[in-house]
Amino acid sequence: MTSYKARIQQQLGLVQMLQASGLNTYSREVSSGCGPTMRVEGKECINFISNSYMGFSVHPKVIEAAKKALSKYGLGIGGSPLACGTTSLHLKLAERIAANYGTESALVFATGYQALAGTIQGLLGRGDVALLDNLDHRSIIDGCALSGVKIRSFIHNDMQDLEQLVERTAKQKGHRMLIVDSVYSMDGDVAKLAQINEICRSAGVTIMIDEAHSLGILGKNGKGLLEHFDMPNGADIISGTFSKFAGAVGGFTAADREVIDYLRHYSSPFVFSASIPPAVVAAVHTSFELLESEPEWHKLLWENVDFMLKGLKQLGFDTGNSETPVIPIMIRDTEKVLRMNRQLLDQGVYCSPVVHPGVPLKMERLRLGVMATHTSDHLSSALETFGRVGREYEVI
Numbered sequence: 265m266t267s268y269k270a271r272i273q274q275q276l277g278l279v280q281m282l283q284a285s286g287l288n289t290y291s292r293e294v295s296s297g298c299g300p301t302m303r304v305e306g307k308e309c310i311n312f313i314s315n316s317y318m319g320f321s322v323h324p325k326v327i328e329a330a331k332k333a334l335s336k337y338g339l340g341i342g343g344s345p346l347a348c349g350t351t352s353l354h355l356k357l358a359e360r361i362a363a364n365y366g367t368e369s370a371l372v373f374a375t376g377y378q379a380l381a382g383t384i385q386g387l388l389g390r391g392d393v394a395l396l397d398n399l400d401h402r403s404i405i406d407g408c409a410l411s412g413v414k415i416r417s418f419i420h421n422d423m424q425d426l427e428q429l430v431e432r433t434a435k436q437k438g439h440r441m442l443i444v445d446s447v448y449s450m451d452g453d454v455a456k457l458a459q460i461n462e463i464c465r466s467a468g469v470t471i472m473i474d475e476a477h478s479l480g481i482l483g484k485n486g487k488g489l490l491e492h493f494d495m496p497n498g499a500d501i502i503s504g505t506f507s508k509f510a511g512a513v514g515g516f517t518a519a520d521r522e523v524i525d526y527l528r529h530y531s532s533p534f535v536f537s538a539s540i541p542p543a544v545v546a547a548v549h550t551s552f553e554l555l556e557s558e559p560e561w562h563k564l565l566w567e568n569v570d571f572m573l574k575g576l577k578q579l580g581f582d583t584g585n586s587e588t589p590v591i592p593i594m595i596r597d598t599e600k601v602l603r604m605n606r607q608l609l610d611q612g613v614y615c616s617p618v619v620h621p622g623v624p625l626k627m628e629r630l631r632l633g634v635m636a637t638h639t640s641d642h643l644s645s646a647l648e649t650f651g652r653v654g655r656e657y658e659v660i
């Protein structure tokens with residue numbers, strides 16, 4: 265048997281066991297839009313599984329914008345952005361992103377994954393060094409693999425370890441770039457931008473941030489990590505996605521004009537992949553407008569985050585260092601996570617079971633994404649269910 269088939273069989277064994285046990289809550293059939301509740305396996309559930317923190321993907325103005333663009337442009341635009349895939353809508357959205365971050369320019373990618381991986385692949389190469397937080401998102405790691413850059417990691421959010429890493433790599437010949445998530449996707453804690461700048465700037469290390477879970481969420485006006493810390497020049501390269509605050513699809517990179525002009529011609533996922541459909545671009549642009557015209561959603565989101573963090577802690581759950589809409593409930597046991605998640609889903613609460621290799625062993629957890637559109641009834645009822653299931657499994 266070939267080695268790849270042996271590996272597949274070994275891994276598939278786990279998936280088949282999961283399916284046979286009835287514990288599989290991955291890829292369940294969803295038959296509604298992504299609101300504060302969702303229809304899952306034919307049943308209405310409170311939605312804690314999505315990253316659509318603002319709930320904009322089902323906002324009437326967003327749907328209307330998509331419909332209008334669909335009527336004008338049709339479904340897709342039939343090519344890569346470098347060919348015919350750059351419509352006036354794509355240009356307008358890129359301008360909006362650059363304005364959000366105060367950069368000279370920006371580029372729209374088909375997905376957030378492509379934006380991260382494609383920016384790193386474009387900017388770094390063999391001989392360079394990427395300094396990564398050890399909980400950085402997979403798209404960053406895959407971008408490094410594509411580029412051939414050497415990876416050096418530091419302990420998650422540990423600034424002493426970063427400082428030592430910067431010292432240890434000082435004699436490397438190539439360029440050094442630090443790349444971190446603004447908000448960590450499984451833990452919900454925030455990158456320490458001020459300390460990162462103190463350590464990296466004097467050492468000549470470029471700073472790149474992944475704004476996936478931060479744009480629309482952090483900062484007084486939802487402009488992201490730089491606004492949160494009031495550090496408009498806190499990063500050189502800013503990438504992110506439209507799949508979280510806008511609940512859509514697509515990604516971006518914002519930076520100096522020179523960097524963006526270069527990426528437009530040398531980032532493989534940008535050049536060799538089809539452009540994001542105009543209807544999505546129009547809808548994402550409207551989501552940006554909603555951040556300004558309907559600021560109440562941002563306020564509601566943070567009230568809900570506060571309510572859930574306090575409620576879960578009062579029940580006795582361990583929510584790690586989360587301070588954002590991404591809330592882990594630490595369980596530290598794979599089977600318990602799977603059993604609890606199945607039970608929660610059966611009782612009408614849908615969240616993510618996160619096990620190895622998504623997180624390190626003994627760091628298994630349930631992951632919640634809080635939404636601005638959750639009502640207090642949704643949240644109180646979910647807390648009751650979490651409490652009931654948590655007690656049954658002796659987690660609290």
Ligand SMILES: Cc1ncc(COP(=O)(O)O)c(C=O)c1O
Binds near residue numbers: 376378380401445513
């Ligand atoms: C931190 C982070 N970066 C990048 C991505 C990739 O974004 P997308 O799913 O929009 O391709 C994700 C999505 O899971 C993420 O959590």
